[in-house]
Amino acid sequence: MKIIFICNEYPPTSHGGIGVIVKDIAEGLVEHNHEVAVIGYDPLVKHNEQQVENGVLVTRLKIINYCNLKIGRYVLSLEPILSRKYLSLQLEKLINSFIPDLVESFDWSGPLWKKPSVKTIVRLHGANTAYQVYEEKKPSRILDYFERKNVAFADALCSVSMHIGDLTLRALNLEHRSFICLYNFVNTEKFRPLHGISRDPFKLLYVGRLHPRKGLTELFLVLKELFQLNRDVSLELAGPYHEAFKAELIQKIPVEYQTRITFFGKVPHGELPAIINSARLFVMPSRAEAFGLTAIEAMACGTAVMLTNKASGPEIVEEGRTGWLMDIKNPIDSANKINELLHQQHLMDQVASEGRSHVLRHFSKEVVMAQNIAFYKILMV
Helix, strand or coil: CEEEEECCCCCCCCHHHHHHHHHHHHHHHHCCEEEEEEEECCCCCCCEEEEEEEEEEEEEEECCCCCCCEECEECCCHHHHHHHHHHHHHHHHHHHHEEEEEEECCCCCCCCCCCCCEEEEEEEEEHHHHHHCCCCCCHHHHHHHHHHHHCCCEECCCCCCCHHHHHHHHHHHCCCCCCEEECCCCCCCCCCCCCCCCCCCEEEEECCCCCCHHHHHHHHHHHHHHHHCCCCCCCECCCCCCCCHHHHHCCCCCCCHHHHHHEEEECCCCHHHHHHHCCEEEEECCCCCCHHHHHHHHHHHHHHEEEEEECHHHHHCCCCCEEEEEEECHHHHHHHHHHHHHHHHEEEEEEEEHHHHHHHHHCCHHHHHHHHHHEEEHHHC
C-alpha cells in the first residue's frame, strides 16, 4: 500500500496534535512495510525540500508571501486561495511521481484547493468552524467555506473521536455524511510506569498548550478552592504559553498560594514520561478537545487522570474505573472531588492501574495501527 499524507505541521517543525498523529501513523505504516509520503508547508524552510525521514518521504514546502490586492478602500488577501492552489499543485506532482493508492488530508482550515486525483480520506481532528460553534462564536466565513469544501470532496471520512466527528459534520452542515472513528494511539513502551521516580502524592499535572479553550481559566478557579482545602497540593503545567495568559491565570490565585504552581513551558516530548510519572493526578479541563492525546499518555504511564465531562472525556475514561470526570464549571464540587481522591491513595493506584490496562486494550499503537490499516485496505478495494 502507498499513501500520501497532507500535513502542514509535520515534526520536527512547530506542530500540534495533527503533526504528532500524522507522524505516528506514517512511521507506523512504514514499520508494517507500506510506502508513505508526506507533503505540506513548513514555516522553518527557506526553499522546498524533499528527503526521507525515518523511512517516510517528506516534502516540506516554503511558505510564500503573496501580495494583497487593493480595491479602493479595501484590501483583499490572496493568501487563502493561492496557498491552497499551490499546495494542490505540488500534491499532484507528488501523486504523479509517487503513484499512491490513497491520499489522506485533514479538516482544520481546509488545506486543499481541489480534490486530489486519487481516492481521498479526510481525518476529522476538529475544524476551526467546529470549535467556534462549540464556543458559541461566529466562525470565519472563509475557513467555514474551505473546511466544508475539503470535507465534502472526501471519498471517506474518519475521526479521532465520536465527539469531534459529530460536532464537525454538524457545524459544517454535512450531517448526511458518515465517518468511522479511529482513535489516536500512544506508544506504550515509551509512556509507561518508570521505576526510580518518586510520585508526589499531592501533585497535579497538566500537559498541553496553555490556552483559554483548554479550560485553564476554570481549572485555576478550582485550584483556588483546592489550595484552601489542602495545603500540600501543587500544580505543574508543561506546555507553551503566552506571558499575558500566564499572568491572567496567576492573578486568580491568592498570593500566598502562588508558589504552589510551576510553569515549565514547552517540554521535549521525550521528557514527558518522567514528568508524568512524578505526578499523582493528571488533569485535562478542556472546554473543547478533539480527543485528548496527553490524557492517554498519562494513563499509559500509570498516572490517575481526571478529565472534563465534556467533549471527548467520556470516550476516554469510565468514571471511577479507569479515571474520573469533573464538571469544570463547578469549581467547589471539583475541588472537593479532587481533595477526597488525593486522600484515597489505594483507590487512585487501583484506578491508575486499570487506566493503563484500558490504554493497552484500546489505545495502544499495535491495536490502533491495525484498525487504520484495515480501514485503508477497505478503501482500496
